[in-house]
Amino acid sequence: MAKKPDDIAAMSFEKALAELEDIVTRLESGKAELDASIALYERGAALKAHCETKLKSAQEKIEKIVVGGDGKPAAEPASFE
Numbered sequence: 001m002a003k004k005p006d007d008i009a010a011m012s013f014e015k016a017l018a019e020l021e022d023i024v025t026r027l028e029s030g031k032a033e034l035d036a037s038i039a040l041y042e043r044g045a046a047l048k049a050h051c052e053t054k055l056k057s058a059q060e061k062i063e064k065i066v067v068g069g070d071g072k073p074a075a076e077p078a079s080f081e
Contacts, residue, residue, distance in 0.1 A: 008046050013051055013054040020044055023043060027040055
Protein backbone atom coordinates (compact mmCIF):
# COMPACT_ATOMS: atom_id res chain seq x y z
CA MET A 1 0.00 0.00 0.00
CA ALA A 2 1.29 3.46 -0.87
CA LYS A 3 2.42 5.77 1.91
CA LYS A 4 0.06 8.63 2.71
CA PRO A 5 1.41 12.11 2.04
CA ASP A 6 2.70 13.71 5.25
CA ASP A 7 0.07 16.45 5.13
CA ILE A 8 -2.71 13.84 5.11
CA ALA A 9 -1.08 11.73 7.83
CA ALA A 10 -1.08 14.78 10.12
CA MET A 11 -4.74 15.72 9.46
CA SER A 12 -7.55 15.36 11.92
CA PHE A 13 -10.47 13.18 10.87
CA GLU A 14 -12.71 16.23 10.48
CA LYS A 15 -10.26 18.14 8.27
CA ALA A 16 -9.60 15.08 6.08
CA LEU A 17 -13.33 14.41 5.72
CA ALA A 18 -14.03 18.04 4.77
CA GLU A 19 -11.33 17.93 2.07
CA LEU A 20 -12.62 14.58 0.83
CA GLU A 21 -16.13 16.02 0.53
CA ASP A 22 -14.72 18.97 -1.44
CA ILE A 23 -12.91 16.60 -3.79
CA VAL A 24 -16.06 14.56 -4.37
CA THR A 25 -17.98 17.75 -5.20
CA ARG A 26 -15.26 18.85 -7.64
CA LEU A 27 -15.15 15.46 -9.34
CA GLU A 28 -18.93 15.24 -9.58
CA SER A 29 -19.05 18.65 -11.25
CA GLY A 30 -17.20 17.19 -14.24
CA LYS A 31 -15.35 20.48 -14.77
CA ALA A 32 -11.85 19.29 -13.88
CA GLU A 33 -9.55 18.27 -16.71
CA LEU A 34 -8.54 14.61 -16.94
CA ASP A 35 -5.10 14.97 -15.34
CA ALA A 36 -6.52 17.10 -12.53
CA SER A 37 -9.34 14.59 -12.02
CA ILE A 38 -6.84 11.76 -11.69
CA ALA A 39 -4.81 13.72 -9.14
CA LEU A 40 -7.98 14.59 -7.23
CA TYR A 41 -9.08 10.95 -7.27
CA GLU A 42 -5.69 9.79 -5.95
CA ARG A 43 -5.77 12.35 -3.14
CA GLY A 44 -9.35 11.44 -2.37
CA ALA A 45 -8.40 7.77 -2.09
CA ALA A 46 -5.60 8.67 0.35
CA LEU A 47 -7.99 10.84 2.38
CA LYS A 48 -10.58 8.05 2.45
CA ALA A 49 -7.99 5.56 3.72
CA HIS A 50 -6.88 8.06 6.37
CA CYS A 51 -10.46 8.59 7.56
CA GLU A 52 -11.05 4.82 7.72
CA THR A 53 -7.88 4.38 9.79
CA LYS A 54 -8.96 7.15 12.18
CA LEU A 55 -12.42 5.59 12.56
CA LYS A 56 -10.99 2.13 13.20
CA SER A 57 -8.67 3.54 15.83
CA ALA A 58 -11.56 5.35 17.53
CA GLN A 59 -13.64 2.17 17.48
CA GLU A 60 -10.82 0.18 19.09
CA LYS A 61 -10.42 2.82 21.82
CA ILE A 62 -14.15 2.79 22.55
CA GLU A 63 -14.19 -1.00 22.74
CA LYS A 64 -11.33 -0.89 25.28
CA ILE A 65 -13.29 1.61 27.35
CA VAL A 66 -16.41 -0.57 27.50
CA VAL A 67 -14.50 -3.67 28.65
CA GLY A 68 -14.87 -4.19 32.39
CA GLY A 69 -12.08 -4.95 34.86
CA ASP A 70 -12.78 -8.68 34.54
CA GLY A 71 -12.05 -8.56 30.81
CA LYS A 72 -15.68 -9.02 29.86
CA PRO A 73 -17.66 -6.39 27.99
CA ALA A 74 -19.30 -3.94 30.38
CA ALA A 75 -21.66 -2.98 27.58
CA GLU A 76 -22.25 -3.86 23.98
CA PRO A 77 -19.23 -2.91 21.85
CA ALA A 78 -19.77 0.12 19.67
CA SER A 79 -20.37 -0.51 16.00
CA PHE A 80 -19.56 2.05 13.31
CA GLU A 81 -20.64 -0.10 10.40
